[in-house]
Amino acid sequence: MYQDVILDHYKNPHGRGLREGDAEVHHVNPTCGDEITLRVRYEGERIADVSYEGQGCSISQASASVLNDLLVGRELKDALAVQETFLTLMQSKGRLTPDDAMEETLEDAVAFAGVSKYPARVKCALLSWMAWKDATAQALGETALEEKL
Amino acid sequence: MYQDVILDHYKNPHGRGLREGDAEVHHVNPTCGDEITLRVRYEGERIADVSYEGQGCSISQASASVLNDLLVGRELKDALAVQETFLTLMQSKGRLTPDDAMEETLEDAVAFAGVSKYPARVKCALLSWMAWKDATAQALGETALEEKL
Amino acid sequence: MTDGTQAPGTPHGLPGLLDTEAIRKDFPILHRTVHGGKPLIYLDNAASSQKPRQVLDAVNEYYERHHANVHRGVHILAEESTALYEGARDKVAAFINAPSRDEVVFTKNASESLNLVANMLGWADDPYRVDSRTEVVITEMEHHSNIVPWQLLAQRTGATLKWFGLTDDGRLDLSRIDEVITERTKVVSFMLVSNVLGTVNPVDEIVRRAQEVGALVVVDASQAAPHMPLDVQSLGADFVVFTGHKMCGPTGIGVLWGRQELLEDLPPFLGGGEMIETVTMHASTYAPAPHKFEAGTPPIAQAVGLGAAVDYLSGIGMERIAEHEHALTAYALGRLAEVPDLRIIGPVTGEDRGATISFTLGDIHPHDVGQVLDEQGIAVRVGHHCARPVCLRYGIPATTRASFYLYSTPAEVDALVAGLEYVRGFFG
């Protein structure tokens, strides 16, 4: 489960730290105490920045770093597609082998495929992604989000 | 468990029917619905009569008949000794083989030895005996009873 | 898994019977002899069923290979035990056709399930709250476990307890249904199949009236789930309860099915580990259903066993089990009618009735009937069967009750009838 990619992101997180944003959310996983504070900044519908602080396990921390890599600079519509793909992978209970298309979409995030086998850890991997979606809804409004799905 | 003696008493109960008495009680075994109404009549401390009506299983009915046989005509003191002996037998969980002394005291009532193996039925066998004790306490007062024990 | 098709040319040739010879091989206890070599004839299935080897094996395998406490563990045993426990929930949900697995709550028995509902409604906010201005409706036919919780609720909230009476032939008297279930009624709780009379009750009529007045409906399916297909969606009830040990499962496990919105809205009952979301000394928030209602370490191995039981029953087919029992009950009613002085308490024909037959035998007390049958190896239950108001209603102290299951045979019915003849001779 602990792929080198994950460990690298954990030890050297990308984009960590809180910077200016349009909205801020705080999410907690009550069963293990993982926490994240996350801000999004949009320029129109383009994600200008996702900044965050958090504490928790390597999976939740690395996942936030990967999220930053994948989403910053993207249009909301594309970002949502990435998020959906990641969700599908994480809910696959280890039964899904990422194909080329998925690998292209998820880049480093395919390393989390192994995590999907561990129900207790899936929530950790999803923490920052749920926070990002929530922050986006606050920044742009629920409807902006729903239109894109 | 169904000794011929028990069946005989069940089919031809001795002293059944309600006659005049000094006190009357009504006892019920709530788990199976066995019921008895029982009256005692004393002449001094001598048991002049035990009369009863009841419904229920062969064990509870036969036991009342045996009680009538054993107790009517006795002094309270002796009757209590018989009752105690019967109680001991019934609480023996089938582990007691009546000796000669016990057989002499209990007469037909030794036939209930087999019943003591069946916890669910012990209460049936004791129903009339508990009723008799209760009626006696009402007729003569609790203290008269306690002095004798 | 036993295929349960009947071998052609079975002795009694009753249509619809299962291949009990094959099925009985799965149940170790049925090969036991009692009282000096007499084969055991187990006709006390309404009290509790026996367990097939498949269920015992599943429980043993659980303890010998996978046991750990469930939820929140990151080690492999905790993951396996959680998967097995939650997998049992999936199986039970499928067995009763629940719209969602999250609607299946594991309890310790049907009694706890019923108390859980009664307490939720006592502590609920409006519109569910049962209080002194409201009424609770049950029936005179109920098991004590569906009477006493409502009596306690009525005492503690001041609500009024009402009930449907019974007709002389052992059915619910719904003639005054609109007066019994009124605008003040908050909840109607009744059994699907009677554990004394065998009666199968008309759910639709009661549900219709309850919905008219906005009352919740609780169905006690303890005597139905083991014996016939159970579809909580087509029942139309709000809560359905049943118990594992009567349906080939272990003791120590029961089920409450409840509609999702209700389970979400209603307050918890038992508090503790597993049922919380977050706890501080000052306040706690609760996990979503079903966990909200499962405080403490759940009956893990028992759920696994119940899952195996449900697999076993489904493998044979609930329709076919119902058919088997129906054929056997009709046969038994016919044969019992031959016994002089025998009076059936409950419906005397096989229509809308389950495989439980209560009766009296002249004025021989049921305790005596039961005991003399036992000496012949025949296990029946005697007494009020935890439904004393039924006995009061029919003016009898107790009944003798024979109840069948998927492994019961016509030969066992014959043995019962012969046994009863012997009892009559014995006390005659």
Add this chain to the structure above:
Amino acid sequence: MTDGTQAPGTPHGLPGLLDTEAIRKDFPILHRTVHGGKPLIYLDNAASSQKPRQVLDAVNEYYERHHANVHRGVHILAEESTALYEGARDKVAAFINAPSRDEVVFTKNASESLNLVANMLGWADDPYRVDSRTEVVITEMEHHSNIVPWQLLAQRTGATLKWFGLTDDGRLDLSRIDEVITERTKVVSFMLVSNVLGTVNPVDEIVRRAQEVGALVVVDASQAAPHMPLDVQSLGADFVVFTGHKMCGPTGIGVLWGRQELLEDLPPFLGGGEMIETVTMHASTYAPAPHKFEAGTPPIAQAVGLGAAVDYLSGIGMERIAEHEHALTAYALGRLAEVPDLRIIGPVTGEDRGATISFTLGDIHPHDVGQVLDEQGIAVRVGHHCARPVCLRYGIPATTRASFYLYSTPAEVDALVAGLEYVRGFFG
């Protein structure tokens, strides 16, 4: 039955150890390998213990030979199952030195036992009644199962919930005991041994103060009953609860011991079959304790299993089990002190502490610690262990917890320490 005496010349030579080689033969799961052939090192005993073959055999024998519903049956299986079930009650009563077998109530787990007490006191008449003028005292160390029932009781009755805080070294802060337990206190409920910190609490001091003000005392012995001799008479408490699955017994069974007068005086909790004396539609009367508190078909097979567990533990000897664990814990505390960045949460020496050790490892999250240990076959628990206020108190999100039992060995401690070194390297 295993004799448990230690073979001379065991590798680590710690005085007081049991012959774990012999004991481990009784536990099938301990011979399992995980993750491609790694031997299982099970250090999650505070969450749940494993089961010896003797317990599984007793349960199987029960189902294969004796199962029927208990009480009131006149057939032989009902008599046998009742004798086995009530025999288990005798065994448990003897195990905890209860003055009377009628003081032992079987529940589904410790959580139900605690909820039972809380609810009895909420519905009781004076002098026991908890209401808005009264106070309930617990501690910051409690398991959620000994917090949430009292929070619910306080919410529902208006009573005030108070608690003892903790000292920095993981013990109860009783310095202001007279201000915490006052004349308004109706009940004080606390754990004998902590499932997170390992702390063994000073019962006498709390009981003395509680008795001074006439408050009832509830002791949660869930982490004590499995590990040391438990004598309810010398504890001086009014209620003691524990749970079967942590003490070699099955899941689905718990115990409430209560003083006879209290069980007689207090009202029932769950209503239903078995707990009644007589029922009419209008009113019911209740059976004497313990049956008053056992509504519905009890966890029969689970009680039988718990009886066998208690026999197993007594056969080895609770004193000797306590000694074994004490020696092992002292050894483990010493070895863990060698691991850099490891911080013990709880008492750091073996005095007044049980065989449960919680710790943090630098800033590596416990989930990661637990998962990497698991990959090496070492099962520990991570998280807040159903005692979140303890984590809040010590400012940590979670801990890693290793907990031992009678079959744990020094070699397993060594494997844990090596595993932790590997974890440090992995995330370092």
